[in-house]
Amino acid sequence: MSELTIAQAVNHALRAEMFRDDRIVVLGDEVGALGGLFGVTEGLLEEFGDRRVIDTLAAEGGLVGTAVGLALYGLRPVAEIQFADFVWSGFEQLVSEMATLRYRSAGQYTCPVVLRVPYGAGVGGGMYQSQSPEAHFCQIPGITVVAPADGTDAAGLLRSALRGEDPVVFMEPKRLYREGRASMSDEVVPLGSARVRREGADVTLVTYGSTVPVTLEAAQLASARGIQADVLDLRTLVPFDIAALLRSIAKTGRAVLVSEAPRSGGYVAELAATLAERGIMHLEAPVERVTGFDTPVPYAHEDKYLPDVGRITAAIERVANF
């Protein structure tokens, strides 16, 4: 059987879950007849009809707020934000409503919305189709934030998200949409568990989503130079797998954190703080970050903006040789 790309794996999991649970509805701008801008919802309208696959207007506040209403009523909405960059107009609904309903009603109401958010640079999208806003999501209590890096994890994590009771921001690394990896499976990947992508005793590389492949490539290169890296793919950013992080740092004592989001106030700073608080007795070198720059994402020279093998390998060597 041919391998599934991330886009196909998400489509496959969505379809399977929709058969399994008739409360699941898919909504978003052009998710119906078009099948989504990236083809992730292709064929779902034909399969399930317009009562379960709903084209909405291109207004994210309306989209997220509608999803909140559907979830309040007892449905399981999966809302597609076409690009993460468009989520800002839906942020009030996300922060003030979707995330708080359980807490502010003391558990009387829940809001199990899955918000699919294609994110990241590297597709020539310029500054409004390339952002990585995970730090913003991760500052919102009540939201689970997921960022898979391959089709198997994307499908498995989506299953968990759809079977859970909480709102999930499901960040899809769009420049990997066409990458193959997954085979058809019913695997359910639990939220909050990291995956060790490579084992090594010299340095810990922590990353997630879109920067997993480039980090693995750098680890390969470092290996050829005699540095063996432990590569941790977080998969879930909130709550992240702290046990896996501390287990790895106890082994290596050195860490490089990789993310394509802007550096300052970025999500990986939380990991660095955790290492400083809980891993200090193991640390033998400063924790390094390899990230995007503190700029909007540029149209030209995206390759300079994005963490590449050279920058990651240089950081690995600095940390390993400290």
Place this chain on the structure above:
Amino acid sequence: MGRQPLSLLSADPESAESAKVHLDDEQLRALYETLTLTRVVDDTCARLHRDGRVGFFVPSLPAAASSAAAAIALDDDDWLFPSFRDAAAYLARGGRIDDFVAQLLAAAGDPLKGRQLPGHGSLPAGKFVAPSGAAGTQIQHAAGVALAMQLRGEAQVALAIFGPSAVVQGAFHTGLNAAVQHQAPAIFLCRTSGAEAPPIAQRGVGYGLETELVDGTDCLAVANAVAVARTRAVAGGGPTLIEAVAGAAELEQDAAGRLRGFVEHRGLWDAEREEAFVRRCLDRVLDALEAVENAGPMGPESLLDDVWAEQPWMLEEQAARLKEGDDV
């Protein structure tokens, strides 16, 4: 537009009888009782506020007529998304005084565990969803719930109540657009001062909704508008925007009085009932206050609960630390 807000209740109760009143006798009595109870609750809250025992208090009385009328004109299974001025709707949908007072004072028995500002009640049994502090977001939720009802083929409606400040928010635009796009069974009830230009009802026309302009201090006019909108929505006729003009303060003050004239005319109420009912309301509120005082304030034990379905490790750790702090 040049329309005058529709009014049914005047000094002469006969004039309202000549119009079709959509509430039955039981609903009419419940409506009048809700207004009376709301006044007693409001007076008590205002006193507590003056005494410094409640830090935040938004009077609900100026909105009580439209709030109670809308709540009572709905079916039990319809959903209501209130503003933060809708204590009357909370009480009309079956909210308990004890819970209301406990929530007001963040007392031990508060069903919302001290999380929400005073007056921001929640009532799942009454399909009454806790309001947030964001202006107008509930407009979109009503559209969403209405869409869900439509998708599921349920003959119910969702109603959102809001004020003129919500109209300038994005959710008014996206909510009305979405409801019209799907012809969802939603009712949008906007309380205004009548001074907004252009009038709010007029804006509904631009979105392609049915619109109604009613006197917001006239319970029967509001209830009728909601009932008509409800019938249309359930029949697949789409959403309605109702502008309820609150108008002058003295009209607000008189809203209950105008309704009383009508229910008395119908033989549903009299001076004796009035006296007994007001006394019972006062007793209930005072009993609730006493119960809350005996129960004491809400403890911090549940401060970190209900954020996620299951407490993730961060909150487990923070809860443990919070507990240690208590022991010091």
